[in-house]
Amino acid sequence: MRKFRLKKISQFQRNRLVDSSFLYLGIFCTFFGLIILAIFIGNILKDGLSRIDWGFMTHLPSRNAAKAGILTAWVGSVWILVLTAIIAIPLGVSAGIYLEEYGKKNRFASVIETNISNLAGVPSIIYGLLGLEIFVRVLHFGGSLLSGAFTLALLILPILIVATREALKAVPNTLREASYGLGATKWQTIRYQILPAASGGIMTGIILALSRAVGETAPLIVIGALAYVPFVPHSPLDEFTVLPMIIFNWVSRPQEEFLVNAAAGIIILLLITFLMNGVAVFLRNKWQKKINW
C-alpha cells in the first residue's frame, strides 16, 4: 500500500531524476576514457621525461640502457613515413577520385567499394603476413624499408580512399555544373575545380592515415623488421627499425631501466602522433568553414 503511494507521488520527479542522472552519467562516460589517457600520459611523463636529452635522440642502440638512444628508430620512422606517403598517396587519391567522380552506378565500382570496406576491416597483422609473402619472399626485398613501406601503404590505402571520397562528396555540385557549363571536360573539371576545393579534406585524410602508419608495429614485426639495427639506414633497401619497434623491444625486457627508455620513446612517439592529429583536425576545421559557402 505504502509502496504504491510512494510510486504515485514520485512518478514525475522520478522521471526527472532519471533524466538528469543520465546527463551526469553521460558526461562521466565521455570523459572516462580521456581521464584514463591523461593519467597514463602523466605517468609516462613522470617516468620518461627526465630520460630525454640530446644523447637519447642521437645515440645508436645499445645493450646498456643508459647509453641507448633512438637515432636509428626515428630516422627509420621518417624513412617509412616518406616512402609510405610516396606509394600510398597517388594510389589512394586516384582510386578515391575514380569511385566518387566516375564510378557511380557502375558494377566494377560497386565491387571495388565492397572490397574496400572489407579491406578496411582486415587486421593489421594480416597485412604483415601479406607483406612477408609478397614483398619479403616473392619480390626479395627482405626485411628492408621498402618492404615495410609497401606493407604499410597497402594498410592505409582503404583509409585514404574513404577520406578522399568524403572530401570530394563535400564539394557542392554547383561547382561541377558551372565548370561543365563553361565547356570544361570531366577531367578539367576535376583537375581545376573539384580537387582544389577538396584539397583540405584530402590533406586531412592523408595526415591521419600517415599518423596511423607511423604508430603501427605488428605488421612490421611480421615482415621481420628488427629492433636492434646498429646503423642508420641509407637506402630503401637497408634494414631498419622504427620508434614503435624499439619501444616494443624495450617493453619486453625485464630490466627496469629499459622501461624508462620505453617511456621516453613513447613520449617522442606520442608527440609525433598528437602533432599529426592536431594538424589534421585544424585543417579539417579550416576547410569545413571554407567549403560551406
Next chain:
Amino acid sequence: MVKKKITERVIEVLLALSGLITILITIAIIWSLITESFGFFKVVSIWSFLTDTEWTPLFSQKHYGILPLLSGTFLTTAIAIIIAGPLGLVIAVYLSEYAPRSFRASIKPALELLAAVPTVVYGFFALTVVTPFLKSFIPGMESFNALSAGLVMGIMIIPFISSLSEDALYAVPKSLREASYGMGATRFQTAFRVIVPAASSGIIVSVILGIARAIGETMIVAIAAGQQPILTLDPRKGVETVTAYIVQVSLGDVPHGSLEYKTIFAAGITLFVLTFILNNIGHRVKKKYEEKYA
C-alpha cells in the same frame, strides 16, 4: 577535340586501375594465406587443428590445436567489449540526445584521439600501470593476464563503438523525437524507448565491428596478455591470442618453409576468416538500416 577525348579516356582508365589495385590486394592476401597454410594442412588435418586442445608447435611434443589461441582471443575480446559496449552506447546517447552541438563538435576529435594512440603505447600502459593496479587487490593475478589487456583494449575501442552508434542514433528521423517529446516524455525516455530501439541495428553493427577490431588487435595482447596458450576463461591468467602467437613466432628465427613458419599463416587464415565474417555481417546490416531511413 579527338585528342582531348583520348586524354579523358586515358585518365579514366588510369584512375580505374588504381581502384583495381585494391582488388589485387585482397587477392594477394587470400593467396598468401592459402598457399602457405595449404602446406600446413597437408601435415595437420583440419579436424585436429580445430579440436585439439593444445597448441605447442614450438615444443618438442608438438600439438596443433587452435582452440587455446581462440579462447585467449575470445577472453580478451569479451572483456574489451564488456567495457567498450556500454560506455560507447552511453556516450553515443549522451552526445546525440543530450549534449549541445558545440560541445559535441569539440569533444569528438578528443575521443578520436583514444583510437589514434599507437597500440604499442596502450600495451605499455596495460603492463606497467593497469596490471600492478589489478594485482594490488585481486588475488592470484599473474604478471601477464587477460584482464589487464582486455580492459585497456576496451578503452581503445570506445571511440569506434561510440561514433558508429552515434551515427545510427543521429540517422533516426526527427519526427520520432518530436512525437515522443510531444507525449511528455523526458529525454531519457525518448532516448531509450524510442531512439535506441529505432537505431538498434546500427548499434548492433557498431558492436560487431568493435568485436572484429578487438579480435585483430595485436600489440596490447602481445605485450600484456602473455604467451601461454592455455585453454582457460580465467581472466587472471596469462593467455595467448591468435595475433600474439604470430608476433611470438615472427620475433624468433623460424626458417622459411618449416612447419613452424606455416603455423602463422594457419593462425592468420583463422583470424582473417573470423574478422571477414564479422565485418560482412556488420556491413550487410548497416546497408539495410541505411536504406530504411534514406
